[in-house]
Amino acid sequence: MQKAKAAGGHIEIDPQASFLGIAIVAVPTSAADYVTTLSGQRPRYALVVTLQGPIASYIVDNSGKKLQLLGQTATGVTFRQAVFGQYQNGSLGPIWFQLAFGDCSSAWMAGTCAL
16 A cells, blocks of 8 residues: 555455355454454454456556556455454444455465365
8 A cells, every 4th residue: 555655546456346145154263363452442353255367456547557566366266365354333333444444365364264
């Protein structure tokens, strides 16, 4: 994010991967401890998203020009990510607060993505 801001742009995903599934799961204790260390808040749930590539991320300037490829997957590659957070009721109603996210192959996930 800092690199994108320094270039006067933002991060963009292109092409978008295909969604294969979304699940809401309870967060294992060790993963919750890790997220609490990062964010200062304890997640109660994780959204586990299964996607199929191709997908690539770029730094893009404000005119839409792609400045740098940050990473990509091959066509047909299936991967999972988990987004940790909690719902809170506010003046606008229930809102999802994202506390952390990561690739399901990361060791700190501690079985979060074992569906």
